[in-house]
Amino acid sequence: MTGHRHDGGGGLRWLLTYADMITLLLAFFIVLYASSRVDTRRYTDVVSSIRVAFGVPPRPRPIVQAGHGGTALLPFPDMTGLLVQQLSAHVEEEIKAGSVEIERTEKGAVLRFQDSVLFGLGSAMLSDDAKRILDKIARPLLNTPYAIEVEGHTDPLPIRSSSFPSNWELSVARATAVIRYLVAAHHFSPTRLAAKGMAENQPLVPNDPAHGNPRNRRVELHLLAS
Template identity: 40%
Template sequence: MRRRGEEGGKPNHERWLITYSDLITLLLIFFVVMYTLSKIDANKYHAIASSLAKTMGGSQSIMDSGGPSLVPGADESKELESFLETAEQQSMEKIKRQIEEYVQGQGLAGKVTVTIEERGVVVSFQDMVLFPLGSDALNNSAKEIVDKIGAILQQTPNYIRVEGHTDNLPIRTSKFPSNWELSLARSATVVHRLIEFSDIPPDRLSATGYGEYRPRVPNDTDANRQQNRRVDIIVLRTKYQEVEPEAIIRSLSITTDKKE
C-alpha cells in the first residue's frame, strides 16, 4: 500500500506536452487556412486579369512577372493593379489613335485635337466645328462628326464627361442669360446626341458648363478667344470615376416609388 501511494503521489512532468501539442496543432491549422485564402485570391486575380486581357485585346505577359512576397496575396494584388493600369493605358491609346485617324481623314486637323492627359483622353472641338455662333444647335456636319466619334467611344466602359467652354465676350439673350447657360446647353446637346445615335448608356455620361472660366489661353486676342470657345469630350480614367455618384441611389429611389 505504501509503495502504491508513493507512486501515485509523484508529479507528472510530461503534462505540458499535451498543451504544447494542442498549440502546435492550432498554429498549423491557422497557417493552412491563411495559405488557402491566399491561393483563392491569387486564382481570383488571375481570372479577372485574363478576362480583361481578352476584352481589351492585351496580353497576359504582365501576370508572368514579379518576385515573391512575404505577404500572402500581395504579389497578385500588385500584379493586378499594374495590369489594369497598363490595359487601360492601351485602351486610351487605341481610342486616341482611332479618333486621330478619323480627324485626319476628314480634314479636321487643327479644329479637333486629341490628347491623353492625367484624367484620360480629351477630344477638343473648336465651337465652329459643332455650333453656329451663340447657338446650342448642332450644324449638319457636326452631327456626323459626333456620331462617328461616339461610335469609337462606345467601345469603352469608362465614364465620359462633356464640357462646354466659351470666351469672355458676354452674351445676354432670352435663351442664354450668360455664358454659363450657353456652355452647359452645348455640352448637354452633345450628350443627348451620344445617347440617341451612338447608344452610349446615359449613366456613363455627364454634361458640364464652365462658361469663360476655364480658358486655355488668355482672352486677349480674337485668335485666343477662338481657342477658348470649345467643347471637350473626356474619357475618364477609372481612378477618376470613384468621385462619380453611384447609380444605386437612383435604383433605390425607383424601388421606393414603386412601393408607394
Template identity: 35%
Template sequence: MARKKRGSGDNGQGIDEWILTYSDTVTLLLTFFILLYTFSTVDNQKLKSISQAFQAMFTGQPGQSIIEGSGVTPDAPLESEVNPENMNGELYNVYEQVKAFIDENQLDASLQIKEDERGIILQMKDSILFESGKAELKEESTPMLSKISGLINSLNNPVIVEGHTDNVPISNYIFKSNWELSTARSVSVVRYFIEGKGLKPERFTAAAYGQYKPIAPNDNDENRAKNRRVNILLVVSEKEKKK
C-alpha cells in the same frame, strides 16, 4: 465768446475733409502700383485689367474683374497633359482604355487626352462638332461621337460634358451670351449620348463655363480657337498617384 469760423486764413485748418481723403486714396494707389512694379514684371494685359477694376470702383461703371482679366478662374481644375508614369489604379486603367480607343480609331487629329484633378478628359475643338455660334451637332460629327459612346459604354465612370467658349461676345436671336452658347452645346452632346445612343442618363452631367475657364490667353485667333472646346470628362473618384 463767439467761435472763430474755419476758413482759409485759419492756418490751413479750413481744408475740406474730402481733399484729405482724396489725397490719402491717391497715395495708397501709388503705393500699390509701385509694389506691383517692384515684385514682378508688369504684364500689360493684367495692368489694364487692374486699371479697369479701379475705374469701376471709383466711377460705378462696369469694368472687367481682375480675376477674369488675368485669365484665371477661382477653383478651376487645371487641365494638363497626361503623365502616365504618375498614375496607377483606376486612373491608369481609364487612361489606357482611352489611349487604346484613340489609337484604334485613328482619332489623334480630333481628340486630345488631358487630365485634371477629377479624371481623364477627351478634348475636342468646337469646330469639329458645331458651326460657329451654333449648338446643333454637325451631321459629320456623329460618327465620331458614336464611337465615343461605345468607349463610354465600356466604362462605369460618371461623365461630365463641358462646354467652353472664347471671350468674344455673342448676342443673337438664340444666344444672348457665351453662357447660353456653352450650355446649349454641352446639352446637345449629352442628349446625343442619351437619346441617340441609349446610354444611362444618370451617368451624365452637362456643365457650361462660357469664357471663364480658358486654357490659353484670348489674345489671338489661334489661342481663342483653343479655348473654344468641348470636354468629355471621365470622372475617377479616387485619383491615385504613384509615390
C-alpha cells in the same frame, strides 16, 4: 505499513496536451500560408480579360515579383490608362489632325474637342462629323463605370442672337447637345451625365483681344472615376 508510490500512469499526460497544442498551431500556420498564396494563373486570366474588354490586346507580364524579401504582388491594371489607350485608338485620325485631345487627369481623364469639328459657327446643332466622332467613343465609354461631365467652353468674343444672348447660353447648349446625343443614339444612362456651360471663363491659352483663340472654343468630356 509499507508505503506505495502511486503515479496512476499520468506522469506523461502533459505531453499529450502539448502535442495537441503544437498540432493546432501547425494547422493554423498552414492555413495562413495557404491563404496568402496568389493564384497567378487566375490573376493573369483576370488581367487579360480586362484588357480584352477594353479593346487592348492582352500581353503577358509577371504578376508576382521576386526579391530578397520574398515575393510581392504587382498593382492591379490601370483601368483609366487602358480606357485612354482604347479611346485614343478609336479617334487616332482626329488626334493627328489636332481636333481631339485625350489626357489623364487627377480624377480620371478628359476628352477635348475643338468646337469646329462639332458645331457650326455660333450654333449648338451637332454636325455630321460630330456624330461620327461621338459614335467612335460611345461604345468604350458606355461599358465603363465613369461618370461623365460635359463642359462647353467659348472664347470671350461676344455672341448676341435670339437663341443665345451670351456665351453662357451657347456653351451650356453645346454641352447639352452632346449629352442628348449620347442618351438618344447610344442609350447612356442620364444619371451618369451632367452638362456645364463655362462660357469664356476657363481658357486653355491666352485670348487675342480682337479674335479670341480657337483652342479655347471647345467641348470637354470629363471622365470621373468613382
